[in-house]
Amino acid sequence: MGVSWRKHKSSRATGSRWWLPALPVAxxxxxxxxxxxVNLINPSLFPPPTEIASELAELYTSGLPTxxxxxxxxxxxxxxxxxxxxxxxxxxxxxxxxxxxxxxxxRFFDPLITVLMPVPGIAMAPLFIVWLGFGDPTIIxxxxxxxxxxxxxxxxxxxxxxxxxxxxxxxMMEAGKGTLLFDVYLPWAAGYVLVGVKLGLxxxxxxxxxxxxxxxxxxxxxxxxxxxxxxLRAGVVYGGIFLLIIIYFVIEKGLVNTLEKFTVERWGMxxx
Amino acid sequence: MGKAIIEVQDVHKVFDQGAAQVEALGGxxxxxxxxxxxxxxxxxxxGKSTLLYLMAGFEQPTAGRILLDGREIAGPGPDRxxxxxxxxxxxWKTVLxxxxxxxIHNGWSKSEAQxxxxxxxxxxxxxxxxxxxxxTLSGGMKQRVGIARALAYNPKVLLMDEPFGALDAQTxxxxxxxxxDIWDKTHKTVVFVTHSVIEAxxxxxxxxxxxxxxxxxxxxxxxxxxxxxxxxxEAFLAVRRRVxxxxxxxxxxxxxxxxxxxEV
Amino acid sequence: xxxxxGRAAAKSIVEFLFPFLVVGLLWELAVRLHLVGMEMLxxxxxIVGKLWTLTxxxxxxxxxxxxxxxxxxxxxxxxxxxxxxxVALASRRLLREMFAPVLSMLISVPTIAWVPVxxxxxxxxxxxxxxxxxxxGFFAIxxxxxxxxxxxxxxxxxxARIMGVSGWRLFVEVxxxxxxxxxxxxxxxxxxxxxxxxxxxxxxSALVEWGIGKMVYQARFWNDVAVMLMGLLIIGFSxxxxxxxxxxxxxxxxxxxxxxxxKR
Numbered sequence: 143m144g145v146s147w148r149k150h151k152s153s154r155a156t157g158s159r160w161w162l163p164a165l166p167v168a169x170x171x172x173x174x175x176x177x178x179x180v181n182l183i184n185p186s187l188f189p190p191p192t193e194i195a196s197e198l199a200e201l202y203t204s205g206l207p208t209x210x211x212x213x214x215x216x217x218x219x220x221x222x223x224x225x226x227x228x229x230x231x232x233x234x235x236x237x238x239x240x241x242x243x244x245x246x247x248x249r250f251f252d253p254l255i256t257v258l259m260p261v262p263g264i265a266m267a268p269l270f271i272v273w274l275g276f277g278d279p280t281i282i283x284x285x286x287x288x289x290x291x292x293x294x295x296x297x298x299x300x301x302x303x304x305x306x307x308x309x310x311x312x313x314m315m316e317a318g319k320g321t322l323l324f325d326v327y328l329p330w331a332a333g334y335v336l337v338g339v340k341l342g343l344x345x346x347x348x349x350x351x352x353x354x355x356x357x358x359x360x361x362x363x364x365x366x367x368x369x370x371x372x373x374l375r376a377g378v379v380y381g382g383i384f385l386l387i388i389i390y391f392v393i394e395k396g397l398v399n400t401l402e403k404f405t406v407e408r409w410g411m412x413x414x
Numbered sequence: 415m416g417k418a419i420i421e422v423q424d425v426h427k428v429f430d431q432g433a434a435q436v437e438a439l440g441g442x443x444x445x446x447x448x449x450x451x452x453x454x455x456x457x458x459x460x461g462k463s464t465l466l467y468l469m470a471g472f473e474q475p476t477a478g479r480i481l482l483d484g485r486e487i488a489g490p491g492p493d494r495x496x497x498x499x500x501x502x503x504x505x506w507k508t509v510l511x512x513x514x515x516x517x518i519h520n521g522w523s524k525s526e527a528q529x530x531x532x533x534x535x536x537x538x539x540x541x542x543x544x545x546x547x548x549x550t551l552s553g554g555m556k557q558r559v560g561i562a563r564a565l566a567y568n569p570k571v572l573l574m575d576e577p578f579g580a581l582d583a584q585t586x587x588x589x590x591x592x593x594x595d596i597w598d599k600t601h602k603t604v605v606f607v608t609h610s611v612i613e614a615x616x617x618x619x620x621x622x623x624x625x626x627x628x629x630x631x632x633x634x635x636x637x638x639x640x641x642x643x644x645x646x647x648e649a650f651l652a653v654r655r656r657v658x659x660x661x662x663x664x665x666x667x668x669x670x671x672x673x674x675x676x677e678v
Numbered sequence: 679x680x681x682x683x684g685r686a687a688a689k690s691i692v693e694f695l696f697p698f699l700v701v702g703l704l705w706e707l708a709v710r711l712h713l714v715g716m717e718m719l720x721x722x723x724x725i726v727g728k729l730w731t732l733t734x735x736x737x738x739x740x741x742x743x744x745x746x747x748x749x750x751x752x753x754x755x756x757x758x759x760x761x762x763x764x765v766a767l768a769s770r771r772l773l774r775e776m777f778a779p780v781l782s783m784l785i786s787v788p789t790i791a792w793v794p795v796x797x798x799x800x801x802x803x804x805x806x807x808x809x810x811x812x813x814x815g816f817f818a819i820x821x822x823x824x825x826x827x828x829x830x831x832x833x834x835x836x837x838a839r840i841m842g843v844s845g846w847r848l849f850v851e852v853x854x855x856x857x858x859x860x861x862x863x864x865x866x867x868x869x870x871x872x873x874x875x876x877x878x879x880x881x882x883s884a885l886v887e888w889g890i891g892k893m894v895y896q897a898r899f900w901n902d903v904a905v906m907l908m909g910l911l912i913i914g915f916s917x918x919x920x921x922x923x924x925x926x927x928x929x930x931x932x933x934x935x936x937x938x939x940x941k942r
Contacts, residue, residue, distance in 0.1 A: 162772075163779040187799050253694045254701065260917025261910055262874035264790060264881060265891060268898040269906045273718060348788035352878055355790070364791075371794035379794050383787065390786045472836050492842035502833030505936040506855040515851075516841035549937025567841065 189377040197377035218361035226285025227346045234293025242301025263349030277359040288349035292341035300334025420446035425478035438464045440628030453614040456624030457668040495564030497574040501556045503548040510544040516567035534562040554585040574606045623660040626668040720904040728904045744888035752811025764823025789814040789875040807879035814875030815868035826860025
């Protein structure tokens with residue numbers, strides 16, 4: 143067992159070995175391409191990467207110039223994500239703040255949330271299909287619920303952790319209820335809320351993709367992947383998952399990290 | 415004076431810090447005598463802890479070598495015991511489990527290890543706390559466990575890295591007296607790092623004063639006084655003054671160095 | 679003492695169940711007063727009745743047992759391989775630099791998104807569901823094991839090394855317990871992901887006939903909302919129990935007892 147990993151950690155510049163993580167990916171893709179090319183693995187189950195790329199390109203061009211099929215799927219999913227996450231984050235933060243301030247509310251809703259949280263959105267889909275039908279209403283409702291729980295949970299935890307001195311100080315300055323909530327409690331809990339946003343967004347994304355598998359009418363990345371799997375178009379399935387990885391990577395790195403930089407990091411509440 | 419058990423021969427140590435290189439030790443030559451209590455003291459950043467880490471084998475010298483009983487130190491091993499400033503106890507083991515750790519892993523049977531560990535727990539006055547977990551103990555008690563753990567498996571040399579640095583002044587004085595008691599009973603070879611002159615004079619047979627970075631040996635002060643020592647005695651103050659005089663030049667040098675670095 | 683703690687536990691269970699009772703009563707009332715339609719939202723009494731008939735006919739047990747069987751196999755595989763891979767990544771710098779970025783990207787893929795791939799490559803039956811359960815837990819456990827071992831206190835490692843402990847014993851005796859806080863976090867996250875993957879996988883795999891997820895999915899064909907709601911409650915409670923009873927217990931008996939959890 144080596145214990146030397148620590149010694150070198152800070153000492154080297156990070157830029158010099160950037161290609162290392164690309165190496166296994168490149169080898170993996172090359173091996174895949176090769177094996178599928180000589181039929182050592184079944185190319186209809188594992189189409190070679192070049193074919194996946196061309197399938198994606200075909201999806202992109204089909205429907206052009208009016209509406210690209212691929213872009214249509216992506217925008218359908220992203221707009222659902224936008225609407226659902228905004229609803230879920232706002233309502234979750236509000237509910238969490240109320241739960242944080244009133245310990246009676248907390249005691250009442252905490253058990254309900256802890257039991258409902260492990261229920262995956264896809265399991266609720268049949269029920270919501272009965273209630274709201276196929277398509278956007280069901281998908282957005284379940285996406286919002288998915289985002290709601292982590293926000294409520296984390297905001298409540300954050301507000302409950304507030305330093306009572308701070309509340310006393312604010313009361314002394316005769317701050318009203320609203321001021322107290324928005325100027326004291328929520329900024330204090332900002333770190334927790336942001337963790338909640340991160341988790342909530344991830345759950346929302348997951349749930350929307352999953353629910354699109356069974357509840358989408360005809361658009362959405364989840365629908366695209368599921369439809370392709372039904373017709374054994376493996377290239378589209380792999381390509382779709384590749385797109386999922388890329389899109390979420392961009393969302394997380396671009397959006398969440400920027401949000402963090404402009405709020406809690408600036409206030410010195412987290413160290414990097 | 416005992417024979418040299420540790421021989422430090424022209425040791426250099428250079429650390430990489432990003433692109434820059436920091437020379438921590440610039441050629442240290444030093445003998446540690448068997449059965450003696452040696453204290454390393456110097457301005458902050460002089461490499462005294464680095465020297466101790468080299469003796470422990472946690473780090474390797476960039477140049478030069480360190481011999482223990484005539485053999486070059488290649489890595490850490492149970493012929494040495496180490497007491498850490500932040501205790502480094504195993505939180506998942508009880509007091510007894512911590513003290514038994516070195517015994518179990520060096521050939522003692524379980525019952526024998528338990529008996530020996532109990533002896534050392536009594537020696538550091540922790541009888542009754544055998545089954546307590548470290549997080550329930552105060553800082554002073556934690557360090558007693560650290561000392562018992564390092565002594566229990568009977569290493570040839572005990573290395574102590576500012577062991578009382580994290581304690582409050584009262585506890586610190588108390589622990590110094592206890593350490594003297596323990597040392598009187600065991601007469602172990604000890605190398606002890608501190609930045610407190612009073613602590614050094616209270617504990618040491620020999621005080622090794624080191625220079626500012628890069629660290630070398632500035633001078634050695636022998637302390638020939640009966641223990642326990644009186645902090646206010648004439649002889650005590652005289653030794654303290656000698657050490658302080660040696661140190662002050664180095665501290666001033668260190669401050670000048672920092673100022674220069676600040677101007678650049 | 680014992681009676682007191684028993685009473686406290688009973689009180690906390692009552693406090694936990696109280697909200698469900700209130701919501702249930704309001705719901706029942708709303709249905710009885712025809713505020714909502716029975717076919718859209720059957721009353722709790724109907725759901726409980728359904729629960730009763732399905733239980734005595736043994737159907738529910740069969741569904742639950744099939745689910746737990748898949749969960750057990752997939753999750754145990756995820757724990758074993760996750761810890762091994764996590765340790766390998768943490769202890770070999772080259773491996774970590776090569777695979778950590780890939781790993782963090784793969785973590786962000788919704789586990790359920792692997793299911794179509796698995797349906798194509800592994801068929802429409804049990805194998806697909808179990809593999810989905812495995813993938814759900816594996817990444818979270820690997821990642822957290824790696825982080826845990828990277829963050830092990832260097833002092834504790836050094837303490838063990840100077841007492842002559844290295845290799846496999848260092849891993850079992852020090853690295854693993856020292857990183858247990860993070861490993862348990864991984865286990866808890868992992869069982870959540872595995873549980874969700876299980877339910878989703880059962881719903882989507884056409885040849886799977888039994889399983890709690892399948893029960894909910896099949897209810898769709900008869901528009902049996904009562905069975906759906908009952909299934910959701912069971913899914914929620916089981917997921918909750920797996921975490922609270924199994925893993926929370928593990929956490930309490932280890933890292934919490936050892937004082938390794940940061941005080942909130």
